[in-house]
Amino acid sequence: MNRSQTGIEGLDKALNGGIPEKNIVLVSGGAGTGKSTxxxxxxxxxxxxxxxxxxYISTEQSDKELKKQAAGFGWDLEKLEKEGKIKLAYFDVTGGDSFMKRIQELFDEFKPQRIAVDSLTTLTDSLMISDMTDETSFSLVQVAESVSPIPRTEQVIAKTIxxxxxxxxxxxxxxxxxxSELFEGITRLSADGVSEFITDGVFLLYYWEIGEVEEHAMKIRKMRYxxxxxxxxxxxxxxxxxxxKENE
Ligand SMILES: Nc1ncnc2c1ncn2[C@@H]1O[C@H](COP(=O)(O)OP(=O)(O)O)[C@@H](O)[C@H]1O
Ligand SMILES: [Mg+2]
Structure with missing residues (x-):
């Protein structure tokens, strides 16, 4: 089986070499746990x-903000972008464009071997609203009809999307x-409560403070294959x- 190496030494080792190729992996955690990083x-x-x-499909940080974050770590994202190795696509969730149509176009054009969607939470929340009028992708009415006779609650529609x-x-x-954004005190593995079941893997990211010391930890909660x-x-x-190192 081919594996997609993260390039993060300890993580690849923990994955027995890397993420099985083609897996869709949820990165779930609270604010500031390191999901975007x-x-x-x-x-x-x-x-x-x-x-x-x-x-990189971003709904939260603009291209400029992502470059700034990368630069802070000493990574030249701008250069990789100029070389055509990385494409940053900011998706304005308040705008009206059809998300699926746009990422299909980006995919056909760019042909990436890796994709990041950051974040699923803002995206699905906004798809509820922004694509309501677009009959070519996620028409709210269409979706609602396809799930009928289940009551057309917002939650059902959000999950269907x-x-x-x-x-x-x-x-x-x-x-x-x-x-996926996790809010404190919630015991589910994702904000929506379903994506952990339909994805192939889940990384759970934790964060806590002891006095002035910040601690970060992660767990591979699920990884198929x-x-x-x-x-x-x-x-x-x-x-x-x-x-x-202590993890090894
Ligand atoms: N450029 C940077 N340099 C140093 N630390 C950073 C940088 N960017 C982010 N961090 C640290 O990483 C933490 C997590 O950032 P981020 O990956 O954006 O979290 P999330 O996407 O989970 O909200 C930040 O709160 C900060 O402590
Ligand atoms: Mg983030």
């Missing part, structure tokens, strides 16, 4: 170490990371995500 690192390592093109979105992304056949580490692995975010 992990996505950036995955694509940047892909481009610079493994000669694989990466598409999510299924459809993940199904379409799966058809690309490309290893994909998707972030491979053996993997089950325990909690501590990491730091200084030069990007680095797993601590």
């Amino acid at each position: 992990l996505c950036l690192q995955y694509l940047i390592n892909g481009a610079s170490k493994f000669n694989e093109k990466g598409l 999510l299924y459809k979105l993940i199904k379409e992304i799966r058809e690309f056949g490309v290893t994909t990371l998707m972030t 491979t053996k993997h580490e089950k325990g909690v692995m501590r990491y730091s975010i200084e030069n990007g995500i680095t797993l601590k």
Whole structure:
């Protein structure tokens, strides 16, 4: 089986070599746990170490903000973008464009080997609203009718949109990371409560403070088609995500 290496040493080891190719992996955690950093690192390592093109679909940070974040870690995202190895696509969730249509176009044009969707949470929330008028993709009415006779609650529609979105992304056949926001005190693995079941893997990211010391840890909660580490692995975010040696 081919594997998509993250380029993060301890993580690849914990994955028995890397993410099984074509897997869709949910990166779930609270604010500031390092979800966007992990996505950036995955694509940047892909481009610079493994000669694989990466598409970053962002709904939260603009191209400029992502470049600033990368630069803070010493990564030249701008250069990789100019070389055509990484494409940053900001999707304005307040705008009216059809998301699926646009990423299909981006995919056909750019042909990436890696994709990051950051974040699934803002995206599905906004698809509820922005694509309501677009009959070519996620028409709210169409979706609602397709799930009938289930009551057309917002929640059912949101979940249906999510299924459809993940199904379409799966058809690309490309290893994909998707972030999901976890709010404190919630015991589910994703904000929506379903994506952990339809994705092939789940990375759970934790964060806590002891006095002035910040602690980060992650867990591979699920990863289809491979053996993997089950325990909690501590990491730091200084030069990007680095797993601590004690995990080995
Ligand atoms: N350029 C940077 N340099 C140093 N630390 C950073 C940088 N960018 C982010 N961080 C640290 O990483 C943390 C997580 O950032 P981020 O990956 O954006 O989190 P999330 O996407 O989970 O909200 C930040 O709160 C900060 O402590
Ligand atoms: Mg983020």
